[in-house]
Amino acid sequence: MWALVAAFALGALVSGGLVFAVTGPSSTERMADQIRAEAALRDKTQVKDLTTLARTTRDRLAPVLEGLSLAMPGGDAAAGPAAVTSADVGKWREAVTAAVASFADPPSGETATNVARSTLASAVRQLATTVDAYAAARDLGGPSAATALERAARQRADALFTWSVGATALDAVNVDVGYGHQHVFLQTSPGDGALTPDDEPEGHHS
Structure with missing residues (x-):
């Protein structure tokens, strides 16, 4: 009797081991799971x-954008280039140069994180170009200055729009990884055409 029970138990253990060996994850599958978890x-x-x-x-770009908005066509005031000094432009260049450098060697x-990073980096480079274009326009006169300023204003609008796309992508990846909504948008005006943050509160996970 006991021999029969022991034989049955041994058979069950062997059978269970065989089933696990057949249906359990292979070493390749376990390695793939580990790689996905680490990624x-x-x-x-x-x-x-x-x-x-x-x-x-x-935060670094806020003073630059505020200054450009006051000095360029389509901005918040019609102060004109004379409202900005060479020292102001120098500070803007320092700010945008540091911002561009901070996105180097990513x-x-x-993929989604790379897209968000690359889009934000592109916006920063566009804004650096805007500052250079504005500085060059200040050295011109007459219609040429007006044309150059108008071009710089369009570059500024493109930079703001590009950043808004990157900020939207960044918000999405934050939700995906569990941090919730993070609305890192630049200050814009309705006429800039940039995307705006959604109504979800910061940190909300829906």
Whole structure:
């Protein structure tokens, strides 16, 4: 009797082991799961770092955008180029140069995070070009100056729009990795045509 029970138990153990061996994950599948988990963790860290960088950049660029808005066609005031000094332009150049440098040598990450980072970096480069174009326009006179300023104003609008696309992408990846909404948008006016943040509160996960 006991021999029969022992034989049955041994058979069950062997059978169960065989079933697990057949239906359990293979070494390749386990390795793939580990790689996916490591990639997800790495992406979450990169999203956090990118969001911090975007906030720092936004604060760094705020005085530049405010100055350009006051001095350029279509801005908040018709002060004209004379309202801006060479020292002001020098400070703007320092700010945008530092911002461009902060996006240099980006890490390789998940596609959505790379897209958000690249779009924000492109916006910063466009704004640096705007400052250069504005500085060049100040050295011109007559119709040429007006034309150059108009071109610089369009470049500024393009930079603001590009940043808004990147900020929207950054918001989406933050939600995807579990940080919730992060609205890192530049200050814009309705006429700029830029995308605006949604109505979800900061940190909300829906």
